[in-house]
Amino acid sequence: MSHNVLYAQSGGVTAVINASACGVIETAQRHPEYFGKVFAARDGILGILREELYDLSGVSPAEIAALRHTPGGAFGSCRADLGEPDTHPAQYERLLDVIQAHDIGTFIYNGGGGSMLTAAKVARFARARNLDLTVIGVPKTIDNDLPMTDTSPGFGSAAKYIATSVREVARDLAAMSGTSTKVFVLEVMGRHAGWLAAAAGLAFETDDPPLLLLFPERSFNPADFLAALQLRVQHYGCCIVIVAEGLLCADGTFCAQEQTSSTFGHEQLGGMAPQIAAMSRGLGYKTHWAVSDYFQRSARHLASRVDVDQAYACGAAAITYAMAGQSDVMVAIERLSDEPYLWSLGAVPLDDVADVELPVPPAYIRADGYGITDAARRYMQPLIQGEDLPPFRNGLPVFAQLNFELAVKRLPEWGGKP
Amino acid sequence: MSHNVLYAQSGGVTAVINASACGVIETAQRHPEYFGKVFAARDGILGILREELYDLSGVSPAEIAALRHTPGGAFGSCRADLGEPDTHPAQYERLLDVIQAHDIGTFIYNGGGGSMLTAAKVARFARARNLDLTVIGVPKTIDNDLPMTDTSPGFGSAAKYIATSVREVARDLAAMSGTSTKVFVLEVMGRHAGWLAAAAGLAFETDDPPLLLLFPERSFNPADFLAALQLRVQHYGCCIVIVAEGLLCADGTFCAQEQTSSTFGHEQLGGMAPQIAAMSRGLGYKTHWAVSDYFQRSARHLASRVDVDQAYACGAAAITYAMAGQSDVMVAIERLSDEPYLWSLGAVPLDDVADVELPVPPAYIRADGYGITDAARRYMQPLIQGEDLPPFRNGLPVFAQLNFELAVKRLPEWGGKP
Numbered sequence: 001m002s003h004n005v006l007y008a009q010s011g012g013v014t015a016v017i018n019a020s021a022c023g024v025i026e027t028a029q030r031h032p033e034y035f036g037k038v039f040a041a042r043d044g045i046l047g048i049l050r051e052e053l054y055d056l057s058g059v060s061p062a063e064i065a066a067l068r069h070t071p072g073g074a075f076g077s078c079r080a081d082l083g084e085p086d087t088h089p090a091q092y093e094r095l096l097d098v099i100q101a102h103d104i105g106t107f108i109y110n111g112g113g114g115s116m117l118t119a120a121k122v123a124r125f126a127r128a129r130n131l132d133l134t135v136i137g138v139p140k141t142i143d144n145d146l147p148m149t150d151t152s153p154g155f156g157s158a159a160k161y162i163a164t165s166v167r168e169v170a171r172d173l174a175a176m177s178g179t180s181t182k183v184f185v186l187e188v189m190g191r192h193a194g195w196l197a198a199a200a201g202l203a204f205e206t207d208d209p210p211l212l213l214l215f216p217e218r219s220f221n222p223a224d225f226l227a228a229l230q231l232r233v234q235h236y237g238c239c240i241v242i243v244a245e246g247l248l249c250a251d252g253t254f255c256a257q258e259q260t261s262s263t264f265g266h267e268q269l270g271g272m273a274p275q276i277a278a279m280s281r282g283l284g285y286k287t288h289w290a291v292s293d294y295f296q297r298s299a300r301h302l303a304s305r306v307d308v309d310q311a312y313a314c315g316a317a318a319i320t321y322a323m324a325g326q327s328d329v330m331v332a333i334e335r336l337s338d339e340p341y342l343w344s345l346g347a348v349p350l351d352d353v354a355d356v357e358l359p360v361p362p363a364y365i366r367a368d369g370y371g372i373t374d375a376a377r378r379y380m381q382p383l384i385q386g387e388d389l390p391p392f393r394n395g396l397p398v399f400a401q402l403n404f405e406l407a408v409k410r411l412p413e414w415g416g417k418p
Numbered sequence: 419m420s421h422n423v424l425y426a427q428s429g430g431v432t433a434v435i436n437a438s439a440c441g442v443i444e445t446a447q448r449h450p451e452y453f454g455k456v457f458a459a460r461d462g463i464l465g466i467l468r469e470e471l472y473d474l475s476g477v478s479p480a481e482i483a484a485l486r487h488t489p490g491g492a493f494g495s496c497r498a499d500l501g502e503p504d505t506h507p508a509q510y511e512r513l514l515d516v517i518q519a520h521d522i523g524t525f526i527y528n529g530g531g532g533s534m535l536t537a538a539k540v541a542r543f544a545r546a547r548n549l550d551l552t553v554i555g556v557p558k559t560i561d562n563d564l565p566m567t568d569t570s571p572g573f574g575s576a577a578k579y580i581a582t583s584v585r586e587v588a589r590d591l592a593a594m595s596g597t598s599t600k601v602f603v604l605e606v607m608g609r610h611a612g613w614l615a616a617a618a619g620l621a622f623e624t625d626d627p628p629l630l631l632l633f634p635e636r637s638f639n640p641a642d643f644l645a646a647l648q649l650r651v652q653h654y655g656c657c658i659v660i661v662a663e664g665l666l667c668a669d670g671t672f673c674a675q676e677q678t679s680s681t682f683g684h685e686q687l688g689g690m691a692p693q694i695a696a697m698s699r700g701l702g703y704k705t706h707w708a709v710s711d712y713f714q715r716s717a718r719h720l721a722s723r724v725d726v727d728q729a730y731a732c733g734a735a736a737i738t739y740a741m742a743g744q745s746d747v748m749v750a751i752e753r754l755s756d757e758p759y760l761w762s763l764g765a766v767p768l769d770d771v772a773d774v775e776l777p778v779p780p781a782y783i784r785a786d787g788y789g790i791t792d793a794a795r796r797y798m799q800p801l802i803q804g805e806d807l808p809p810f811r812n813g814l815p816v817f818a819q820l821n822f823e824l825a826v827k828r829l830p831e832w833g834g835k836p
Contacts, residue, residue, distance in 0.1 A: 013593045015586075043596035072589025079598040164814055165713050168433075171490025171817060172716040175431045178461035180497040184712060202814065273709070274689060290711035291691070294602060295583050298590040302719060304813065384813035395722065395802035396582055396620065399589060 002034070003105020003132075005319070008041035008048065009140075010111035010118065013073035014154030015161075015300040016311035017140045018400070020110050021074055022067040023315025024138070025056055028106075029064075034323050039102060039407060044078030044111070045118055049091065051098050051411050054404035066400035068312060069390035071300035074402050081114060082121050085128075090416050092125050099133060101410040106134040106322045110315070112141035112152070116330055117354035123328040136318040137330030137350050140311075142297045144195035145357040148348040149332035153314055154297065156307030156383035159199035161299040162188060162242075162292070163384060166203035170210070170240060173288075177238035182285035183229065187273035188292055190216055190244035194360045196296065200242040201372035202380055210236035212370040214276070216246035217359045220255055222279065228370055230283055241280070243272045301397055305386025306341065317345045341382030420452070421523020421550075423737070426459035426466065427558075428529035428536065431491035432572030433579075433718040434729035435558045436818070438528050439492055440485040441733025442556070443474055446524075447482075452741050457520060457825060462496030462529070463536055467509060469516050469829050472822035484818035486730060487808035489718035492820050499532060500539050503546075508834050510543050517551060519828040524552040524740045528733070530559035530570070534748055535772035541746040554736040555748030555768050558729075560715045562613035563775040566766040567750035571732055572715065574725030574801035577617030579717040580606060580660075580710070581802060584621035588628070588658060591706075595656035600703035601647065605691035606710055608634055608662035612778045614714065618660040619790035620798055628654035630788045632694070634664035635777050638673060640697065646788055648701055659698070661690045719815055723804025724759065735763045759800030 005028045009017055021040065028035045040054045041047030054075055056064070067074055085092050099107070109119040116137045123135040139146050144155035166186065173184045188196040194215035204211055210232050214220060232239035247255045256271040277289040314331045321329065329347035336342035364376035372380075390397040423446045427435055439458065446453045458472045459465030472493055474482070485492055503510050517525070527537040534555045541553035557564050562573035584604065591602045606614040612633035622629055628650045632638060650657035665673045674690040695707040732749045739747065747765035754760035782794035790798075808815040 009593070013590050046597060070589065071586045072591075073593030075593075076596045077593045078596060079594070160813055164719055165717065167814055167817070168489045168716040168718055169712045171488065172431050172712045173490075175427070175491030175493075175495045176497070178494045178496060179464060271692060274692070288711050289709065290713055291707065291709045292713075293706050293708035294587045294590045295708055295710075298586040299583065300586055301582055381812065386813065387807070387810055389805070389807075392805055394799065395578055395804065396585055399585070 002036045004036040004103050005038045005106045005108065006041060006048070006053065006102070006104045007038065007108045008044045008110065009073040009075055009077045010044040010109060010115035011077060011079065011141065012297060013077050014140055014142050014297050015071045015157040015303050016153050016308050017110060018067040018070045018072070018074045019308050019311035020138050020140065020153060020315035022064060023312040024108055024318055025064050027316040027319040031319070031323065035106065036103065040075040040404070042406070043076035044080065045082060046078045046080050047076065048098050049094050049414050049416065051409045051414065053102060053407045055407040056404065059404060063400055068308065069300060069388070070399040071298040074400060075404070082118050085121070085125055094414055094416060095122065095125070096129065096131070097411055102407065105132065106136070108136050108138060108318045110138040110140050112143065113146055113353065113355050113357055116350055120350040120354040123350055134322045134327040135350070136322055136327065137353070138314050138318050139330060139332065142196065143190060143193050145193040145359070146353055147356045147358050148353055150335040150343060151333060151383050153307055153311035155195060156304035156310070157299070157302065158196055158296045159202070159380060160304040160384035161296050161302045162196055162199045163202035164302055166200045166240060166242070170203060173238050173240060180286055181288050182233050182238050183241060183280040183287040185241045185243060185273045185277045185280065185287060185289040186292065187243050187245055189296060191246040192216055192357050192359060194244045197242045197244045198360055198364060198372050198376055199380060201376065202384065208371065210239045212239060212241045213372070214241065214243040214247050215360060215365060215369065216244045216248055217365060218369045219248050219250050219252070221250070226279060226283060228368070229280060233285060241276055243276050245272055247272055300390055303388050304384045305388040306383055308388045310343070313345060321347055338378050338382060341385065420454045422454040422521050423456045423524045423526065424459060424466065424471065424520070424522045425456065425526045426462045426528065427491040427493055427495045428462040428527060428533035429495060429497065429559065430715060431495050432558055432560050432715050433489045433575040433721050434571050434726050435528060436485040436488045436490070436492045437726050437729035438556050438558065438571060438733035440482060441730040442526055442736055443482050445734040445737040449737070449741065453524065454521065457522070458493040458822070460824070461494035462498065463500060464496045464498050465494065466516050467512050467832055467834065469827045469832065471520060471825045473825040474822065477822060481818055486726065487718060487806070488817040489716040492818060493822070500536050503539070503543055512832055512834060513540065513543070514547065514549070515829055520825065523550065524554070526554050526556060526736045528556040528558050530561065531564055531771065531773050531775055534768055538768040538772040541768055552740045552745040553768070554740055554745065555771070556732050556736050557748060557750065560614065561608060561611050563611040563777070564771055565774045565776050566771055568753040568761060569728070569751055569801050571725055571729035573613060574722035574728070575717070575720065576614055576714045577620070577798060578722040578802035579714050579720045580614055580617045581620035582720055584618045584658060584660070588621060591656050591658060598704055599706050600651050600656050601659060601698040601705040603659045603661060603691045603694045603698065603705060603707040604710065605661050605663055607714060609664040610634055610775050610777060612662045615660045615662045616778055616782060616790050616794055617798060619794065620802065626789065628657045630657060630659045631790070632659065632661040632665050633778060633783060633787065634662045634666055635783060636787045637666050637668050637670070639668070644697060644701060646786070647698060651703060659694055661694050663690055665690055718808055721806050722802045723806040724801055726806045728761070731763060739765055756796050756800060759803065
């Protein structure tokens with residue numbers, strides 16, 4: 001027994017993915033009777049193929065604990081995926097070599113839907129080759145689009161950041177609107193799912209506030225939107241517009257498209273805010289616009305305590321599930337009640353969550369398409385509860401230093417591509 | 419005696435201008451032997467001309483205290499200025515009528531350089547007409563460009579927001595840069611002064627970190643910038659670029675210009691981030707970009723405690739100076755030492771600060787033009803010290819409700835324009 005653990009981070013990072021890492025590492029290190037060393041791959045699956053594994057044995061407990069309040073991906077993440085075993089056999093042979101060379105008994109992959117597909121491929125390969133490898137997925141995505149889990153760690157903090165920022169900016173806009181700016185446009189992330197746009201709805205507690213949400217789940221109707229905007233500005237004197245980067249035009253294409261290539265083959269979106277702002281200016285309204293981009297997923301200073309707790313617990317559960325003999329599953333959060341928010345953890349098959357994207361359900365979007373419903377509030381409100389500030393020193397947050405050492409390589413250089 | 423106090427907010431609001439309001443109101447209300455009622459004009463100087471004055475007598479102490487942690491401008495601000503007395507005499511006669519109708523003995527104007535000019539005009543008019551009106555300015559601007567004061571309330575919090583956000587996003591970028599995003603561009607406010615760009619320099623503690631600051635104080639040289647960017651990406655694997663909205667091209671014009679009219683006659687700037695991002699992509703780097711816009715000045719949840727304390731103290735001092743018989747002055751902050759940061763308040767002539775804009779001094783900009791010096795750190799570091807979270811309820815900050823009542827009008831409607 002006493003095989004080693006290999007943990008890796010994948011996809012866009014979040015404010016709390018390192019809290020999951022912390023949960024994995026601390027829990028595994030508390031059980032030397034089950035686990036040998038804990039390795040963390042550099043840059044996700046790529047680091048495994050390249051045999052770049054950080055050996056966390058010598059890292060101080062304080063430094064590991066600091067991961068809990070450190071945003072970003074401590075070990076590097078990646079936007080790269082495994083091919084299929086029949087078309088990319090060399091990748092899998094290399095994977096096998098690295099796993100065996102470093103005596104890996106447990107592989108924990110922390111990411112979103114695409115990353116769970118990678119984990120599922122590894123698991124299928126392990127089963128096909130009769131390999132004694134435990135594979136557990138840990139959910140992560142600010143997009144909140146993973147199925148079979150109440151939410152994904154990362155979303156609650158991003159939602160809290162957006163709702164807080166919008167609540168604050170609403171005070172600014174209201175103060176300026178008498179003589180100056182009437183409209184403020186914020187572009188949020190969300191390529192296919194409008195959860196982060198929905199989160200902005202939490203900033204106000206009334207039914208139809210001076211706020212319009214443009215969901216990727218609804219095709220964009222410019223004339224209808226401008227009429228809705230005009231109505232709010234006439235009534236309230238000002239209006240905030242939240243636009244998801246993945247807003248779709250009537251023909252089903254992205255309204256904004258800056259660049260068509262990324263390693264994943266996804267378009268890199270962005271630039272909706274200035275477009276919507278230009279439309280608003282066409283109505284004669286002075287308009288400001290902002291784009292949150294990475295801030296919404298790295299703002300650890302405004303993390304939701306619930307989210308941090310869930311992130312850590314999901315990481316820790318991956319280890320306890322491995323100890324209990326589970327494999328080929330993703331840790332999932334189950335909601336037991338809305339208020340108080342009670343939740344527990346469970347395990348769902350990796351194959352059932354791999355590469356599935358859940359949009360915001362119609363019941364959460366207001367009938368006119370520009371707001372959220374009470375059901376959406378009941379769902380989201382618990383996820384942003386509680387604050388969990390990192391330590392501040394000299395006016396700024398202090399994060400983990402990330403002085404990790406790579407384990408000595410035991411294999412020849414890998415020449416393949418992911 | 420016992421004349422009333424009239425307070426008003428002007429220009430772009432900040433995360434802490436209401437803390438100054440709180441200082442004014444609480445201090446004045448503690449001295450009924452000197453002051454009658456406290457009024458706050460709606461939308462700055464415009465509210466005075468329109469005789470829209472909130473009577474704060476009936477507002478609960480708890481609601482006034484809540485102003486201290488409420489961003490935006492509680493009474494409405496304005497981007498409008500008084501004309502000159504000889505060209506716009508009707509404005510001044512109206513001002514006089516409102517002041518007399520509501521028995522105003524003390525006028526406190528809270529704003530930046532343009533607003534101090536308005537206050538100076540009111541003061542000159544009062545002196546010319548032998549009016550018994552005390553006029554005190556309270557500094558406010560995230561741009562930090564007011565002269566004769568160590569800093570202006572609002573800047574410290576905006577600086578802390580930017581430095582914190584950049585420190586956080588640096589962790590995100592570093593994690594992604596192995597396989598994906600190499601460059602992150604943030605556009606910050608700063609039309610003529612690069613103080614907010616400079617603040618981003620605090621995010622790193624090393625001399626030449628993976629960070630390039632594009633100051634409006636330096637004319638932009640695209641080729642030189644791209645070479646500097648390439649060098650950092652090659653060395654660090656990634657780089658963050660901070661660009662001030664007011665970046666100047668070699669011909670002295672703004673590189674970004676979206677719309678040429680505002681009430682003040684200023685251009686509305688914005689759109690530098692996507693331009694810089696496009697340049698970075700030209701080098702082959704996947705690039706993300708963000709625009710903070712109003713967030714950087716309304717992020718009360720990340721206010722600097724020093725800034726909040728100074729904002730409140732400046733408001734309170736305006737009242738104590740009025741009691742001491744001072745007038746036609748702006749409250750100014752004097753630095754007594756860097757570390758520990760010790761400061762006191764003083765008064766400087768309104769005429770000396772009116773409409774003056776101080777840029778970042780050359781000694782604060784690194785020789786290559788893309789970073790800050792130790793002197794800049796020594797200056798800025800004290801201003802971002804300490805946290806001062808607003809109360810959170812149900813996951814979000816709770817702000818003052820702003821249920822103020824307008825005083826009954828005593829004059830006919832005003833038909834003029836500001």
